[in-house]
Amino acid sequence: MICQECGQKPATIHFTKIVNGEKTEFHLCETCAGEKGDMFSSPSNFTINHLLSGLLNFNGAGTSIGGPSTEKPLRCETCGLTYSQFSKSGRFGCVDCYTSFAGRLDPLLKRIHGNMEHSGKVPQRSGGKIKLKKELQELKLQLQQKVAREEFEQAAKLRDKIKQLEKEIAHS
Template sequence: MICQECHQRPATLHFTKIVNGEKNEFHLCEVCAQEKGDMFPGGMNHFSIHHLLSGLLNNAEPSTSPFKVQQEAPLRCDTCGLTYSQFSKSGRFGCSNCYKAFGEKLDPLFRRVHGNTHHSGKVPERSGGTIKLKKEVSQLKNELRKRVEQEEFEEAAKIRDQIRDLERQIADL
């Protein structure tokens, strides 16, 4: 594809800009993209995935009050010493323990970005039938446990029957 601006060089940067529901696509070479840098928020040379993540992290927890009565100690990883503010600027963990250390602040971020805090993943089409049924059985067993704890025995019996039916289907496959 050739650059839409100069019509000479190959387009290497492709942007989609949506304003008020109107979608505009831009296919530019690097030279024209740098010249049109003001057309894209933040300019071409200043945007990276780390800036995006940093922006999300900085807004992860809305302030409830403009006044801080007591200064909290900065959240810090015990293993590598990285603080949460350092992580929010770089968008990178220092070690594998950082995920656990910053966990309480990461859940709202994951919820906003992914819509959930639990990764469900994708299942291949070929083996999907059995895997999906086993996953459904697992979810129903959790639901059954909750119903028994709440002493909702009629609902628990219905769920038990659903589990048995699904386990039969799995055995038949």
């Protein structure tokens, strides 16, 4: 792909901006990106810590994007790491940081992963029982929904499927 600015060099910086649902893409060479400013400068200037800081809603000063806070900064009691320091480095100071920052981590993880529960791939060898348990969990959820909607005939069918799956899991 050729640079959209100069039309001569290959584009090495690819930037997508979405504002109010309108998507704009920029494809620039390093020279043109450098002339455009910091937003398009070399990718080596952009680290995973910058990404994490953005996801944590922090600006460069370590305050929330909503403005400076008057409350005491969140701090781990064990190692003394503040949430602001964590957002800049992207690393915890100790194992207790997970507990200390849990209130702010849950929404962050949900925003990043879309869910708070891991639902990745299942290994082939041990996958049978895990898949059955997952199917059982889904059926129980459907059963609750059918009962709530007073669809008792369909709920009875689901109940029977659940009993059958529970037997299969017990035998395996």
